[in-house]
Amino acid sequence: xxxxxxxxxxxxxWTAALIFLYGAxxxxxxxxxxxxxxxxxxxxxxxxxxxxxxxxxxxxxxALPKAVAARLDSIGALAFLILASLGMFGGFFxxxxxxxxxxxxxxxVFSAGIxxxxxxxxxxxxxxxxxxxxxxxxxLRMTRKGDKIExxxxxVD
Amino acid sequence: MRRVAIxxxxxxxWCALVWPYNSANIAPDGxxxxxxxxxxxxxLFVAFLTxxxxxxxxxxxxxxxxxxxxxxxxxxxxxxFLYYCIRxxxxxxxxxxxxxxxxxxxxVKVKTKLKTESGVTALANSITLxxxxxxxxxxxxxxxxxxxxxxxxxxxDKATEIIVSRFEFFLEKIFV
Amino acid sequence: xxxxxxxxxxxxxxxxxxxALMTPRLLSAAISLGAVGLGVSFVFxxxxxxxxxxxxxxxxILVLLLLIRAAIRREVKTVSGQRDIFGAAVAAVLLLLLxxxxxxxxxxxxxFGAQPVWAVTNPQVELASAHYLSRGLSxxxxxxxxxxxxxxxxxxxxxxxxxxxxAAILGALVLLRPRARKPLEEK
Numbered sequence: 001x002x003x004x005x006x007x008x009x010x011x012x013x014w015t016a017a018l019i020f021l022y023g024a025x026x027x028x029x030x031x032x033x034x035x036x037x038x039x040x041x042x043x044x045x046x047x048x049x050x051x052x053x054x055x056x057x058x059x060x061x062x063a064l065p066k067a068v069a070a071r072l073d074s075i076g077a078l079a080f081l082i083l084a085s086l087g088m089f090g091g092f093f094x095x096x097x098x099x100x101x102x103x104x105x106x107x108x109v110f111s112a113g114i115x116x117x118x119x120x121x122x123x124x125x126x127x128x129x130x131x132x133x134x135x136x137x138x139x140l141r142m143t144r145k146g147d148k149i150e151x152x153x154x155x156v157d
Numbered sequence: 158m159r160r161v162a163i164x165x166x167x168x169x170x171w172c173a174l175v176w177p178y179n180s181a182n183i184a185p186d187g188x189x190x191x192x193x194x195x196x197x198x199x200x201l202f203v204a205f206l207t208x209x210x211x212x213x214x215x216x217x218x219x220x221x222x223x224x225x226x227x228x229x230x231x232x233x234x235x236x237x238f239l240y241y242c243i244r245x246x247x248x249x250x251x252x253x254x255x256x257x258x259x260x261x262x263x264x265v266k267v268k269t270k271l272k273t274e275s276g277v278t279a280l281a282n283s284i285t286l287x288x289x290x291x292x293x294x295x296x297x298x299x300x301x302x303x304x305x306x307x308x309x310x311x312x313x314d315k316a317t318e319i320i321v322s323r324f325e326f327f328l329e330k331i332f333v
Numbered sequence: 334x335x336x337x338x339x340x341x342x343x344x345x346x347x348x349x350x351x352x353a354l355m356t357p358r359l360l361s362a363a364i365s366l367g368a369v370g371l372g373v374s375f376v377f378x379x380x381x382x383x384x385x386x387x388x389x390x391x392x393x394i395l396v397l398l399l400l401i402r403a404a405i406r407r408e409v410k411t412v413s414g415q416r417d418i419f420g421a422a423v424a425a426v427l428l429l430l431l432x433x434x435x436x437x438x439x440x441x442x443x444x445f446g447a448q449p450v451w452a453v454t455n456p457q458v459e460l461a462s463a464h465y466l467s468r469g470l471s472x473x474x475x476x477x478x479x480x481x482x483x484x485x486x487x488x489x490x491x492x493x494x495x496x497x498x499x500a501a502i503l504g505a506l507v508l509l510r511p512r513a514r515k516p517l518e519e520k
Contacts, residue, residue: 006295010278017207017214021167024203025174026387031475036483039387046391053398063210070506077499084492094488099474109195112474118484118491125495129502130395136509137399 004054012054019047027123031112037119041126048131057139066135069128076125083114083121160208162223166215167204175200218273227331234327241323242287249288252306263308264293265316267301269325274298276332283324290320335379342379346372363400367393384479 027040051060090097099113109116177193177200207214252260271277281292281301289306296302303320310316346369353365370393377386452460465478465486475481483491 006274006298007278007281007292010274011282013213014215017163017167017211018170020207020211021170021203022174024206025171028199028203029175031477031480033477034383035387036384036477036480039384039391042388042391042395046395049395049398073499073502077495080492080495084488094485096473096485103474106470106474107476108193109199115473115475115480115484118488119480122491122495125498129498132502133505134395134399136505138402140509 008054012050016047016051019050020044023047023123023127027119028109028116030119031115032107032109037122038126040119041123042130044123044127045130045134048127049134052135052138057135061135064131066132069132072124073128073132076121076123076128079121080118080125083118087114160212163211163214164204164208165223167207168200171200171203172197230327230330234331237327238283238286238324245287245289249306252289260306261308262304262306263311264302264304265308265311265320266313267303267317267321268313269299269301269317269321271299271325271328271332273332276328277301279332280321280324280328283328284320338379339376342372342376360401363397366400367397370397384477 023040023043023046025040026035026043027037030036030040048060048064051063084094087093087095087097089095090100096113096115098117099111103113104111175193175196177196179193252258269277269280271280277295277298281295284290284301284303285292291304293302293304301321303316305316305320308316309319349365349368349372353362353369356362356365371390374386374390374393377383377389452458465482469478469481470476473481473485475485
């Protein structure tokens with residue numbers, strides 16, 4: 001996984017952060033407009049996938065190490081589960097108890113209780129999962145030896 | 158310093174996405190504010206996160222990033238580029254509609270005086286966006302291989318004069 | 334207008350899918366599959382479901398990238414071999430059965446978004462969709478009804494989806510790592 005030409009690298013340098021900002025907007029405004037955890041998380045993952053494609057795996061894994069990514073993945077899943085479990089304070093699993101305490105103003109960012117928080121947790125989960133899957137599968141190499149097809153990973157960690 | 162530049166640009170982009178000003182938020186009796194403070198606070202946080210995660214975004218020389226002279230040259234460059242783009246479009250239309258199709262395609266090598274990566278990228282993209290010429294590859298940081306629909310000259314210097322110099326004059330001043 | 338566009342997209346997707354099946358070259362098969370995905374996301378957009386269209390088109394691009402990376406610059410570029418007659422026969426029978434079941438549904442001439450007949454004849458029955466639309470904002474506080482359904486009304490489903498994703502990434506990480514964590518014992 002070596003990088004591409006200087007043109008692709010520079011354009012990636014200009015656009016990766018913009019893609020990240022748009023993904024963050026979709027996640028954080030998921031309860032107000034189009035978007036949400038899944039859509040936003042996938043676009044967040046794209047900002048790293050484009051870096052894998054332009055710079056190659058080694059540079060990208062330096063920016064988001066695999067161990068950190070795996071932990072973030074677990075944190076996202078656990079955060080969603082904990083948010084759901086904390087609903088027990090409101091009486092049942094997934095109850096929106098934050099909204100009962102502090103309803104916020106409709107159509108504003110800080111409203112709707114646990115829904116934005118759950119969106120963030122799911123976005124973290126989806127983003128890091130897709131990044132890891134893409135990284136692992138992109139570094140997979142397929143070679144043919146005689147009649148046998150052999151798979152091996154090119155990444156070094 | 159670079160992170161501060163990324164922070165500022167990210168915050169501007171966030172504000173363009175969210176548009177935190179809405180006069181409909183003012184109540185009829187004049188109370189309330191048109192500015193959505195919550196999204197501005199959120200934008201500061203997101204911009205901070207972006208500056209933390211993307212250390213190489215947007216720029217390599219943050220000192221020159223907000224220089225007004227460069228932005229002025231950029232604004233001047235846009236109509237010039239648009240003129241060349243439209244002119245090349247019409248030329249290609251002429252070539253296509255001509256019954257003999259007088260094309261002479263080939264790849265020529267040109268050289269540029271631009272030193273920064275951003276400048277070379279902008280030049281390559283300008284050449285590609287102009288119909289009839291297409292950047293194939295960049296070698297050694299300042300040598301471009303350009304596919305040309307009608308090769309007027311295979312000579313390196315002359316091809317540089319025809320293809321590159323019209324854009325280079327402006328790009329040199331934008332990407333110092 | 335929407336119906337004609339949908340029909341056009343459907344034909345386009347069927348042609349692309351047939352192309353993906355028939356071509357022996359892996360790269361063209363991957364690109365044809367991408368065309369099918371593009372058609373699906375356009376259908377979502379036409380049916381006014383951008384919440385479904387955005388993830389779909391982005392995932393489609395990612396999968397296409399992965400397939401192209403897997404298909405090009407490899408020694409295995411084409412597929413060949415005999416077609417499995419039994420499998421083809423089973424698929425044909427299933428498709429015909431599905432077609433026979435679908436035809437009466439579409440011959441009822443339901444317009445898009447219309448309520449089913451039993452809901453119109455029984456007005457005391459309240460549809461779930463009508464409930465979400467009328468009371469979603471006041472009950473969950475989320476202006477986006479899709480998010481309200483995903484995270485409030487159908488929270489368990491989302492939890493299950495997250496679990497499936499977690500299992501998938503766990504399997505990929507464990508099976509495709511470059512080397513074992515513990516060195517294999519020499520025998």
